[in-house]
Amino acid sequence: MSRPPGPPELPEAVATRRSRWRMQVVWLVPLVAVLIGGWLAVKAILEQGPTVTISFETGEGLEAGKTKLKFKNVDIGVVKSVTLSGDHRNVVATAELTKDATGLLVDDTRFWVVRPRISGGTVSGIGTLISGSFIGMDVGSSPKARRDYVGLESPPVFASGVPGREFVLKGDDMGSLDIGSPIYFRRLQVGQVTSYKLDANGKGVTMHVFVNAPYDKYVQSDTRFWQASGVDVSLDATGVKINTQSLVAILIGGLAFQTPDNSVDGPEVEASTEFTLFSDKTEAMKRHDNIVDNYVLNFKESVRGLTVGAPVDFLGIVVGEVSGIHTRFDPVTKQFSIPVDIKLFPERFTSRFASGPAGGRLANDADRQQLAQTLVDHGLRAQLRTGNLLTGQLYVALDFFPNAPKAKVDWSSNPPAWPTVAGGLQSLQDSVTTLIAKLNKIPFEAIGNDAHQTLRDADALLKRLDTEVAPQAAQTLAAAKTALDSANNALQPDSALAQNTGDAMKELARTAAAFRALADYLERHPEALIRGKLEDKK
Template sequence: MSDPVDRPGASGVPEAVATPRSRWRIQIIWLVPLIAVLIGGWLAAKAIVERGPTVTISFETGEGLEAGKTKIKFKNVDIGVVKSVALSSDHRRVIATAELTREASPLLVDDTRFWMVRPRISGGTVSGIGTLLTGSFIGMDVGNSTKPRHDYTGLEIPPVFASGVPGREFILKGADMGSLDVGSPIYYRRLQVGQITSYQLDPDGKGVTMHVFVNSPYDKYVRADSRFWQASGVDVSLDATGVKVNTESLVAILIGGLAFETPDDAADDAEAAAKTQFVLFHDRAEAMRRHDRIVDTYALVFKESVRGLAVGAPVDFLGIVVGEVVAINTRYDPVAKQFSIPVEIHLFPERFTSRYTKGDQGAGGRLTADRQKLAQTLVDHGLRAQLRTGNLLTGQLYVAVDFFPNAPKGKLDWSANPPELPTAPGGLQSLQESVTSLLAKLNQIPFGGIGKGAQKTLTDADSLLRQLRTDVVPQARDTLAAAQTALNSANGALQPDSALSQSTSDAMTELARTASAFRSLADYLERHPEALIRGKQEDKK
């Protein structure tokens, strides 16, 4: 028999039964990191989903850029922040990498613009003053393109107006900028209606191109034939009515400006399309003067001095300006070994025919249509160009086109470029030619023979004078002495107490008495005419 102690349950203690461990049993302590991982993953996924686009913007300098602090604003609302600032690979520019909000993704199109907002004073406007306290930020303006883009070149000068502002942009071509700048105002009838948005030097270096923006509704006043001019400074003129001072505004005096106007007799009154190109004139007088559509170029060859003639001098025809001088050159003729002065001019044929009567309107059109025939007809009738003095004080010259019936016949060579119009000597040259002709005639006079005859005449005159001095002068002296004696005697006889005077007085008294007697006799005969026959009768008592 076995030992009772060895039997199970013999001692009253339950026997332990081994239970196998579950393979999927997780301890509670591992739930914390698991939840943390899940939360982290969810946050990461949310961050990835909500993360906005990243853009790169290049600037010339990094002034005002600071990673983690410099904001990007659109309409003064924060839409991003600069994450890093680094130099470009060629070390010439600064690359700012910025992260924008997801809502800003539709704003990143091809013509979107970025620029640094700093305190600026330009074109009479002050901007960015608030950045003195808050610091610089990157401004943003959305374009109209639909093409997405993520790398941009920042503007060094902020745009004058934001995209979407109603109005139209135009292009101006001028010789120089004057005192203009970006933001300079544009005036229409002295009302500010726009501003200059940008400018650049032309590729050939001979002018500048400006982009201007005219706000709505004033852009409708820009016509196809409108004229733009620089309205900077003060225009002072003196005429018969006194001194006139004209300016657009005080701002235009200080910072410059532009103005435009459409002539009342403009041929094309349609509104100008956006991006239309105009010429920028220096002043209103130049802008508003007549601009002809037909321009013919001719050459005038002068053999006299053109001192006082300048480019821009008028070409005058019977008091009407029909052209202007555009170039003055010199030319040497190796055959004749002479210099001449070719003057290039522009003629406006329309001005020759613009004053036809109403019944002959077709004649003007026919003449302008066949301008060569018109020019040749005028030359055949003696049309010539001549230099004349326009101002006696300054000595300025102008080209006068006039008719000279006695001028030699001329013919235009239309194969030359430009064709040459015949000329006539100017007034001074005509005077010189007259003097030269007179001197030539004087040279033909035999002054040698005349001199010999004159010498003989002078010798005879000298002999005559000697004879007069020896023969005539003494006799004349005696005659004068006798005449003096006679005058002295006459003077003595005419004295009041002289005998002659006394006798003359007595004679005059007797004459008076005789006259009285004759008067008495005449009175008596008038009363008694019979006394001439009967004689005087005695008075009856």
């Protein structure tokens, strides 16, 4: 029998020593992967931007991994974490920025959260209703780098680099102003309020305003700023005047500025120059005199309706204003008086002398006192007068009263006391008081007693007339009636007296005719008075 064939014989393996430095091909793949990963890691490290921390009062609108940082509406980073500060008072947002944003992180760079906001008449951040809030950024100009910031609670009114200048305003109160409130120049909006704060002494507020170029060149040393909020209504001899800057100023307030037309054109002022903020345009554009003389006016009448700032008028020209109203008690006379302090502007009052064409100013106190006393000697006095019948407002009038008692300016007091006279209403009241005093001196009671006695005597007289005179008067009247009846009967046409009277009249008529005939004859023959009638001689 033959055996089946078996498996073929394998060749015998011969062991060969492998080289220690020989690399297998299979390891090339992970090595390449490691190299690529390392290169990517190095590249990521090299391209990694800076990390900044921004502190906010609240974390509203901030979300780690989602909230973007934007500059000029371009994404430059993202918020990586939002945590509380160590004292738990603020929220700290840590953000990573792109590498090309490193140069933007300087000392005066500003950050704020952009969210829907209505402020100062402007609406911003409406787009975030859909896209969500983000952190806005405004780059400063400082050369110093920085990595930690305190974020703004509201966006800045203007971005860095905007042409224009910022100024400082000092006022009594804010009125209806807010950050972003507009600033007007000749009714054109040229700027806005950037910030405000209460003064350290609590007696006013300080505001920073920004005026855009090229309008900032119109801000000069004599420029006046005033509150342009609401509607300014004035009533004068020409009627009712209503002034306002715009509808926005009526609703949210605003500021306005202008340089008086009579001011000398000066150079542009530097940025951060401080100005006074006036309450209205009238107050702002009033002439501000450099020379001021202070006087006091002592009144002994009511000053109701007189306020600080009321004008001092001289023949229709405003030459000063009331600066203070006080009360004073004189322990000697036991009387009260009302001292009214006034500011007198001599440049308005006597800027020129009438005797010379060139004129001149009152250079020293001696000239001022001499002129003041001369005017007082001629009757110049201060008097309270009604400036508005509707409101009862008073003003101080300087006018001449030739019949006023002699007086002098009391230069020994500080300020000097100018003599006064009572106002028109006070004079009328004094006259009425004097009249009443004279009436009180009339003995009305004695006169009444005399009148009562007279009435009693008259009553007795009437009784006597009724009892004694009246009967006799009745008899006399009866007799008179009888005589009148007789006379009436005698005057009847058919009475004997009437007939006899008619005959007598006829005889008188015939006699008169005879006399006329005789007179005519004698006129023709005057010799008949001697010779007689010719017919008789024949």
